[in-house]
Amino acid sequence: MSHPVYDMVILGGGPGGYTAALYAARAGMRVVLIEKLSAGGQMALTEQIDNYPGFPEGIDGYVLSENMQKQAERFGAETAYAQVLRVDLQAEPKVIETTDGIFYGKTVAVATGAGPKELELPSEKALVNRGVAYCAACDGMFYRGKTVVVVGGGNSAAADALLLSRIAEKVILVHRRDTLRATKVYHQMLQKVQNVEFRWNSKVTELLHQQKLTGVRLTDVLTGEESQLDCDGLFVSIGRKPATELFSGQLDLDNGGYVIAGEDTQTNIPGVYAVGDVRSKPIRQIVTAVADGAMAAHMAEAFLSN
Amino acid sequence: MSAIHLSNEEFQKLLQEKKPVLVDYWAPWCGYCRRIAPAYDRIAQEYSQRLLVAKVNIDEEPQLAHAEQIEVIPTLILYKDGKAADFLVAPESQAAIAQFIEKNL
CATH class of the missing domain: 3.50.50.60 (FAD/NAD(P)-binding domain)
Known part of the structure; x- marks a missing residue:
């Protein structure tokens, strides 16, 4: 299956990914977000979120996830449900090989998240x-x-x-x-x-x-x-593990495996941005992930206009 | 078409069908069951020609869940010729569910 060249391909459908999608789509960019299962990432498994501002009684993370997806899609962002197999981030356009064909992006936002390290025991x-x-x-x-x-x-x-x-x-x-x-x-x-x-x-x-x-x-x-x-x-509680295996050798990672990028979300590769928990940063929260999403869309817009 | 919700009786009837049947055993209190639900509905649509795709709420059908030896959820079981052919516990992606089906059809 062949897909068009997108202005931005976003990897991961958590709060950072869907916020990047929302901002990029609203800026008039052609955007696809690739998600392996369903919207929300870690957030979708949290029944009650009490530290995301604007919901005085708290909000169900699953509902918040669906809402973020709907909001981005209202402005034209697309979602592809596929597992990413390989990426070439240095290529132009950048190449994302998935179980649903190859996607091309002029820019890529890596929002693949992090998860708790598991004990890796049977039935866990x-x-x-x-x-x-x-x-x-x-x-x-x-x-x-x-x-x-x-x-x-x-x-x-x-x-x-x-x-x-x-x-x-x-x-x-x-x-x-x-x-x-x-x-x-x-x-x-x-x-x-x-x-x-x-x-x-x-x-x-x-x-x-x-x-x-x-x-x-x-x-x-x-x-x-x-x-x-x-x-x-x-x-x-044995630590956390970012989902960055696919990018090692391409993106600069820190000792914990997180993508090295500052508050502007720019990685070592021009046009590639690290968004949300996957980025090396002092605090990993929904609010910091959505901030990264907006930043990445802004940086990508500037990158594309040059 | 989304996955059909089955009672025990409907389940027994569905097993008589010629087409293979995929059943997702789940419960409303199971967070990960909720996460796979949208992916499962998309699978139901994608495979509607080749497969009957259904769901059983184990809280509503405890006898069926017991008879099918469901110990943990979400568990997906693929039935062929009325018998359980293979199962998959807590798939990590929509692609993993698709691969499981392709392997068994």
Whole structure:
């Protein structure tokens, strides 16, 4: 299947991608957004979003996603549902090979997002929202009075354990080393909390479940000894991972794999912009993603007029 | 045409059909089920000539879900000649659903 040459091809249908689509379409550019599943990205899995301004009662992330898509499409942005297989961002026009044919773009906005790092255990994906979670701030409230396990040893794991200690009856922090990587402040705060226990030198090696998670199997990394831990929830907090495999060798990435670009979203390749969570930046939120989207559309417009 | 919502009875009837049947087992409280729903409806449209594409809400049809041994959702099962031929759990893209169908048709 052959597609026309677009002014802008956007990769990823989260808030950053659809905002780039909205602004680019309103600027009169011919725009296609390529999404592998459905609008919204990580946002679509969040039932209640309370920190996106303009919705005093909060808003369902799925609904917000659909609305962002509809709004961009109202101004003529197209959506193609396809998985991107390969890209050539140096070519002119830039080449995006997908499961639905090859797309060409004079500019490209990379808005492929980031996701939590997974443990990569069997059944993990299927147990999401059924005991396995990656965001204590989002899903913690479902575990009021229950027992939860937090995996990880960094600042975010420590923050999750603290937050959950105020909700859950018991929090067990599992870490593969014998001390936390988190800053001292967290150590002190965690020591003071009554209902947080630690399992050092341990890895979660199996998820025990029926319909929902019922517990985890731990393996002691020093002795190899296995033990079982009953729990209602497992919060995985072992870091995040941007979806940038497709671009390595073309776009400059930082140590974490994020695309290096400043607030103007410009990457090392002229006409290629990094939008939203995929960009190296200090805070990854819906509001910062949509800001990137507007910026990328503006930069692309300037690029095209030269 | 979007995917058809089935009751247990309708499911049993549909299995008698000559065409293969694809069923998405889901529930309203399942966030990822919601995310795949629009992609699943597009698949229903794309494959309407070759396949009957349906959905079963496991909260409304717990017996059926139990009989079909649905342990986690979303689970897609493809039935051929009235029997489960293959299944796919929590597909990560619309293309993954299409590949699953192509592999089995």
